[in-house]
Amino acid sequence: MKTYRIAAIPGDGIGKEVIAAGIDVLKLLCEKEGFKLEFTAFDWSSERYLETGEYIPEGGLAQLKAFDAIFFGAVGSPRVPDHLSLWGLRLPICQGFDQYANVRPSRLLPGIEPKLKDANEIDWVIVRENTEGEYSGSGGRVHRGLPEEVAVEVSTFTRNGVARIHRFAFELARTRPRKHLTLVTKSNAQRHGMVLWDEIFYEVAKQYPDVQTDRVLVDAMTTRMVLKPASLDTIVASNLHADILSDLAAALSGSLGIAPTANLNPERSFPSMFEPIHGSAFDITGKGIANPIAAFWTASMMLEHLGEARAAARLMRAIERTTAERVFTPDLGGVHDTRAVTNAVKRAL
Ligand code: IPM
Ligand code: MG
Numbered sequence: 001m002k003t004y005r006i007a008a009i010p011g012d013g014i015g016k017e018v019i020a021a022g023i024d025v026l027k028l029l030c031e032k033e034g035f036k037l038e039f040t041a042f043d044w045s046s047e048r049y050l051e052t053g054e055y056i057p058e059g060g061l062a063q064l065k066a067f068d069a070i071f072f073g074a075v076g077s078p079r080v081p082d083h084l085s086l087w088g089l090r091l092p093i094c095q096g097f098d099q100y101a102n103v104r105p106s107r108l109l110p111g112i113e114p115k116l117k118d119a120n121e122i123d124w125v126i127v128r129e130n131t132e133g134e135y136s137g138s139g140g141r142v143h144r145g146l147p148e149e150v151a152v153e154v155s156t157f158t159r160n161g162v163a164r165i166h167r168f169a170f171e172l173a174r175t176r177p178r179k180h181l182t183l184v185t186k187s188n189a190q191r192h193g194m195v196l197w198d199e200i201f202y203e204v205a206k207q208y209p210d211v212q213t214d215r216v217l218v219d220a221m222t223t224r225m226v227l228k229p230a231s232l233d234t235i236v237a238s239n240l241h242a243d244i245l246s247d248l249a250a251a252l253s254g255s256l257g258i259a260p261t262a263n264l265n266p267e268r269s270f271p272s273m274f275e276p277i278h279g280s281a282f283d284i285t286g287k288g289i290a291n292p293i294a295a296f297w298t299a300s301m302m303l304e305h306l307g308e309a310r311a312a313a314r315l316m317r318a319i320e321r322t323t324a325e326r327v328f329t330p331d332l333g334g335v336h337d338t339r340a341v342t343n344a345v346k347r348a349l
Helices: 015-033 046-052 060-064 082-096 159-175 193-205 218-227 239-252 293-306 309-324 338-348
Strands: 003-011 036-041 069-074 101-107 123-129 133-142 150-156 180-185 212-217 234-237 260-264 272-276
Touching: 003 015, 015 036, 015 069, 015 293, 015 309, 015 338, 046 082, 060 082, 069 082, 069 293, 082 133, 101 159, 101 239, 101 293, 123 159, 123 239, 133 239, 159 180, 159 193, 159 234, 180 193, 180 218, 180 239, 193 212, 212 218, 218 234, 218 239, 234 239, 260 293, 272 293, 293 309, 309 338
Parallel strands: 003 036, 003 069, 069 272, 123 234, 180 212, 180 234
Antiparallel strands: 101 123, 101 260, 133 150, 260 272
């Protein structure tokens, strides 16, 4: 029987709750679809960091590399500064495994109360550059604590890095019915990196004459998403721009509690990583009310990546049946808990 090895990293906060729910649903699904998922759990988390001083133990990435995919919960704790937790766990995996294409679909699922009059027109995929740009990590801080203190945060745009993400976005846009790709930029103000970003987009565009394009400044993009949702389809944006726009997209299409993401290494030289975008949500941790839908949708993206398209579609249909029946956690205005939503999806499967 076809077997896939999955590394599960629940991490912090509600990550533990939603990854457990995801594994529960996935186990039932693969049984029904006739393949096997073999999960190995890693305790890499802020708790581990506070005990040992490390998120990822010595040799951890090499160990992780052997897996077919990574199913990731969340990282972030009130007891650890956010920049340490992020750079301790999530970013070393994204950068170390060259997961340069971050894919974030948004769509209003059946039964979900639209936040906008035109929300049912939302059917977007945001492609986020995921290894450089504003999150390159280059920069530094000197003269700490003195009045002369300086901090420099360098956005890095490389020709290779920009070309490959634009190519990825065009390839994706081409597979979607509308074949439309919007370039998000801020090249009016950021005249070096973002100008290169735009230039390479139009160079790559020449190879995709079947894909229609337009170009929108990131500030104008926020109003466009709210006021003209139907004018957008596939969207490509830099690391930080897409980070911000994808939260807006999640809110407009219902809740951060349903939004999935895939951190892809398209060449498959390394495993890709799949995670809900909601983060650790310490305000509701341990209450059993975390929305598992984002983790399920994320799991569906993972199956798609593994080549199990039929199982991925089946899981998506089960999610949609559950939202249509309004089996909702409190973030969607419901009274159900994580377990009830999980059971509903399992019944639908
Ligand atoms: C996301 C998150 C992360 C990011 C946080 C947790 C640092 O907001 O995946 O969108 O900014 O990349
Ligand atoms: Mg974000």
